[in-house]
Amino acid sequence: AQKVTQAQTEISVVEKEDVTLDCVYETRDTTYYLFWYKQPPSGELVFLIRRNSFDEQNEISGRYSWNFQKSTSSFNFTITASQVVDSAVYFCALSGTGTGANNLFFGTGTRLTVIP
């Protein structure tokens, strides 16, 4: 069974601080995909990144970076120099290739508030 755990329910930071959102996953599939989505107050889920299980290279995109570690089943997301516009709920999600492939299993989300 697929499972995603986001232990941090809410995080508040002051603008320009760095913040890391944790994601731990469980799967029996050898090939799987991990995602991060941002959900601003408007409600739409905005795709941020997709990684497959064979690519453990960390990725950086502007102020965003992702740390994928298979050894600890974690896929953490760091925002550097946070801004007020980063305030949103962030979801980590997992998709396998076995039964239910292409079904996105979401964590419960982390609400990030960036205080000006």
Added chain:
Amino acid sequence: EAGVAQSPRYKIIEKRQSVAFWCNPISGHATLYWYQQILGQGPKLLIQFQNNGVVDDSQLPKDRFSAERLKGVDSTLKIQPAKLEDSAVYLCASSSYSGFNYGYTFGSGTRLTVV
């Protein structure tokens, strides 16, 4: 390209009434998904279509929920009769190819309140 369109944006109904939601995916996207997002939780898959066929509806409460995608393009999700616990945001998503986990594009959702 145009995004995933959903309507209505908001809906308030009384319990035991029926309601329908509409979704128009991105043009050319063969795969369409309906997710239910209860307040404070992550979205949960209700049903997945590949063209006009159902791929996965294992988590759809079939005694009250139904969905169709007759022409392989837009889709309708219906609840009849609604219960209080159906209050949630219903998100539609589409992707271009179901086999290799291409990016999913989500619509803005329909927020349903059952009173």
